[in-house]
Amino acid sequence: MIKQIMPLSLIVALRFFGLFIVLPVLSIYALEMEGATPFLAGLVVGGYALTQAATRCRSYRFCGLCNDR
Numbered sequence: 654m655i656k657q658i659m660p661l662s663l664i665v666a667l668r669f670f671g672l673f674i675v676l677p678v679l680s681i682y683a684l685e686m687e688g689a690t691p692f693l694a695g696l697v698v699g700g701y702a703l704t705q706a707a708t709r710c711r712s713y714r715f716c717g718l719c720n721d722r
Contacts (some may be wrong), residue, residue, distance in 0.1 A: 680695075
């Protein structure tokens with residue numbers, strides 16, 4: 654059982670790591686740009702998060718359809 658759970662857990666952990674490692678860097682970079690405000694930096698980070706969520710939902714549906722066949 655543990656041999657089946659560990660690879661899946663590692664995949665999920667790496668996907669979340671890839672998502673959340675970008676957020677601190679993105680906010681710092683956005684605040685350093687000329688004319689940037691905290692509101693605009695938050696808007697950029699929120700847009701990134703929404704884009705990631707929409708892309709992941711779509712890819713999960715596609716993978717589910719492929720596996721159902």
